[in-house]
Amino acid sequence: MIRLNNIKKSYQTGYNHLEVLKGIDLSIQDGDFVSIMGSSGSGKSTLLNILGILDEYDSGDYYLNDVLIKDLTQTDAARYRNQFIGFVFQSFNLLPFKSAWENVALPLYYQKVDRQLRKEMAIEYLANVGLADWADHLPTQLSGGQQQRVAIARSLITKPKIILADEPTGALDSKTSHEVMELFQKVNQEGITVLIVTHENDIAAMTKRIIRLRDGIIESEGLTASAVASR
Amino acid sequence: MIDFDKWQEILSSIRRHPMRTALTALGVFWGIFMLIILLGAGKGLQNGVEYEFRDDAINSIWIRRGVTSIPYNGLPKGRSISFSNEDYNMLAESFDGVEHLTGRYYLSGDQTASYGDKQLSFNTRSVHPGHQYLENTIMMSGRYINDTDIEEFRKVAVIGKIVQQDLFGEEDPLGKEIAIGGIVYKVVGTYRDTGGENEMRTIYIPISTAQRVYAGTNEVHQIMFTTGDLSIEEVKQLEHEVRAAFARRHEFDVEDRRAIYLSSAIEEFQRFNQLFASIRGFVWFVGIGSIFAGIIGVSNIMLIVVKDRTREIGIRKALGATPYSIVSMILQEAIVITAVAGYFGLLAGVGVISLLSSMEVDFFRNPRVDIWVGVVATIVLVIAGALAGLMPAMKAARIHPIEAMRT
Numbered sequence: 001m002i003r004l005n006n007i008k009k010s011y012q013t014g015y016n017h018l019e020v021l022k023g024i025d026l027s028i029q030d031g032d033f034v035s036i037m038g039s040s041g042s043g044k045s046t047l048l049n050i051l052g053i054l055d056e057y058d059s060g061d062y063y064l065n066d067v068l069i070k071d072l073t074q075t076d077a078a079r080y081r082n083q084f085i086g087f088v089f090q091s092f093n094l095l096p097f098k099s100a101w102e103n104v105a106l107p108l109y110y111q112k113v114d115r116q117l118r119k120e121m122a123i124e125y126l127a128n129v130g131l132a133d134w135a136d137h138l139p140t141q142l143s144g145g146q147q148q149r150v151a152i153a154r155s156l157i158t159k160p161k162i163i164l165a166d167e168p169t170g171a172l173d174s175k176t177s178h179e180v181m182e183l184f185q186k187v188n189q190e191g192i193t194v195l196i197v198t199h200e201n202d203i204a205a206m207t208k209r210i211i212r213l214r215d216g217i218i219e220s221e222g223l224t225a226s227a228v229a230s231r
Numbered sequence: 232m233i234d235f236d237k238w239q240e241i242l243s244s245i246r247r248h249p250m251r252t253a254l255t256a257l258g259v260f261w262g263i264f265m266l267i268i269l270l271g272a273g274k275g276l277q278n279g280v281e282y283e284f285r286d287d288a289i290n291s292i293w294i295r296r297g298v299t300s301i302p303y304n305g306l307p308k309g310r311s312i313s314f315s316n317e318d319y320n321m322l323a324e325s326f327d328g329v330e331h332l333t334g335r336y337y338l339s340g341d342q343t344a345s346y347g348d349k350q351l352s353f354n355t356r357s358v359h360p361g362h363q364y365l366e367n368t369i370m371m372s373g374r375y376i377n378d379t380d381i382e383e384f385r386k387v388a389v390i391g392k393i394v395q396q397d398l399f400g401e402e403d404p405l406g407k408e409i410a411i412g413g414i415v416y417k418v419v420g421t422y423r424d425t426g427g428e429n430e431m432r433t434i435y436i437p438i439s440t441a442q443r444v445y446a447g448t449n450e451v452h453q454i455m456f457t458t459g460d461l462s463i464e465e466v467k468q469l470e471h472e473v474r475a476a477f478a479r480r481h482e483f484d485v486e487d488r489r490a491i492y493l494s495s496a497i498e499e500f501q502r503f504n505q506l507f508a509s510i511r512g513f514v515w516f517v518g519i520g521s522i523f524a525g526i527i528g529v530s531n532i533m534l535i536v537v538k539d540r541t542r543e544i545g546i547r548k549a550l551g552a553t554p555y556s557i558v559s560m561i562l563q564e565a566i567v568i569t570a571v572a573g574y575f576g577l578l579a580g581v582g583v584i585s586l587l588s589s590m591e592v593d594f595f596r597n598p599r600v601d602i603w604v605g606v607v608a609t610i611v612l613v614i615a616g617a618l619a620g621l622m623p624a625m626k627a628a629r630i631h632p633i634e635a636m637r638t
Contacts, residue, residue, distance in 0.1 A: 049631075049633050052549070054549060054631060054632045054633045055631055055633060074553065074554045074628070074629065075553045075554060075555065078548060078551050078552060078553040078554070079551070079553070081548075081549065081550070081551050082550065082551025083551075087549050087550070089636065091636075093542075093545075093546045093549070093636055094546075095543055095546060097243065097244075097247045098243075106547070106550050107550040107551055109236060110547075110550060110551040110552050110553070110556065111551070115235070115236060115239075154550070158551070
């Protein structure tokens with residue numbers, strides 16, 4: 001599904017040359033449920049952005065679904081994002097002026113799906129995350145957990161190969177966090193690869209595999225206890 | 232380009248920011264509105280002044296008699312100069328620049344006009360056929376004085392509309408006989424004149440008839456001619472040559488400005504034309520200025536719009552929006568707002584202009600505006616607004632979604 005060979009990435013900030021990723025080798029299989037952990041500055045967000053084709057890398061190779069993701073035009077990048085990847089963000093990133101179903105339907109707009117069909121699909125996906133009755137509410141009328149569920153429904157509606165989630169529970173209390181993680185587990189059981197970035201151990205423990213980053217390299221990599229137990 | 236979804240996006244975005252939209256629209260509206268008003272008012276001013284000049288041919292030269300003020304060739308100053316048919320003939324024969332030529336002989340004594348038992352006093356002018364063009368006389372029926380009338384000293388008269396009404400009422404005057412100062416004339420034509428009522432209280436008769444019947448002279452009191460489409464320099468040259476010819480014939484110093492008086496409307500008209508040119512220039516300057524202000528307003532708003540929507544753009548890009556779809560979304564919103572506002576500015580401007588057109592003031596008349604100028608100005612503004620939005624929109628479309636979402 002995902003294959004990284006010696007990915008390097010550095011930023012130029014003023015006079016400082018900051019090497020964020022110093023050679024990442026990684027492969028993620030179809031249907032995996034991975035959490036990337038690390039302290040702030042370890043490069044985990046940068047790695048996620050590269051995986052999501054939201055950012056470019058300096059050297060190395062990145063294969064997504066056996067396609068080399070390198071030096072893409074913006075239009076191609078947009079197309080791959082739209083086809084393969086669903087995003088979930090810490091700050092939800094819902095458009096505040098659109099209702100829940102309109103937010104969920106937005107990726108389909110860029111796939112030129114008919115409006116009526118968009119609405120039907122969006123409401124179906126909202127129902128899957130338990131928010132069927134909230135379809136016409138604006139994000140500001142929803143709780144944090146509800147907003148994140150809307151965001152997850154939005155990430156799923158294009159039937160992506162992989163869900164990339166950047167601190168998806170970072171803005172939520174622990175009870176809601178667990179609900180959201182349970183949702184991710186359900187999504188993963190349906191066969192979609194899920195990759196989340198987190199710094200919370202109990203969140204990471206709900207995934208199948210943990211990759212720890214430290215100073216731009218993979219420090220350790222291993223299955224979680226629950227994954228071992230389920231074997 | 233035109234799909235329902237995009238329009239929905241645009242309309243919802245416009246509804247979301249009523250203040251911003253209103254300000255942009257106001258800037259565009261005002262720019263177009265002021266341009267239309269200015270152009271219309273400028274045209275009204277021009278029409279007004281042209282109206283003041285409507286009576287007489289503007290390319291005419293009038294020659295009047297004077298008294299010499301400089302001794303010449305042993306002749307003393309203080310001599311009265313008088314014109315005769317020979318002066319008229321000289322102008323007719325020796326000057327190519329002369330287009331329509333006429334003399335005037337003023338009747339003295341009783342000029343009472345009578346028809347049947349009606350006796351009324353009108354102004355009688357005895358003229359050559361060319362006079363018709365100098366006074367912008369417009370025939371209503373019959374004909375004007377012609378060359379045969381002059382040659383055969385015919386007793387014929389062309390009467391103005393007011394004369395006709397007063398003497399004949401509803402009766403057809405053509406072929407009827409009227410008496411002027413006791414002499415009987417046959418009415419051969421009626422006319423109207425753009426110069427107003429007074430001009431239509433006049434009776435024209437052949438100059439040769441008047442000279443013979445009333446005085447037995449070949450004197451001419453005044454000579455006028457038009458210069459066709461000569462340029463102002465050519466007219467000045469012609470004036471100079473005519474003056475020299477008269478100086479030779481009547482033996483006065485060519486520099487003597489009081490021996491004869493030559494006046495032409497063309498210089499005055501030219502001055503007004505120059506005034507118009509500068510007014511037009513000013514109007515365009517201000518108009519383009521207001522359009523420019525509109526463009527700057529639109530550009531400003533576009534910058535704010537793009538900045539405002541950076542996060543939204545980031546989210547949309549993460550969800551699969553292509554740079555093209557981002558740019559076209561922003562531009563189409565700008566185009567819709569400017570086009571609609573420009574259109575209403577156009578409507579309002581034209582509305583005000585048509586209200587003003589009922590106004591009749593000296594030197595301001597019938598303001599009009601070429602609607603295409605307004606349309607073109609609106610299109611220019613729309614394009615300029617779009618171009619102004621293009622740069623920030625393209626920049627926004629290039630931004631990394633992550634950076635955009637961090638804002």
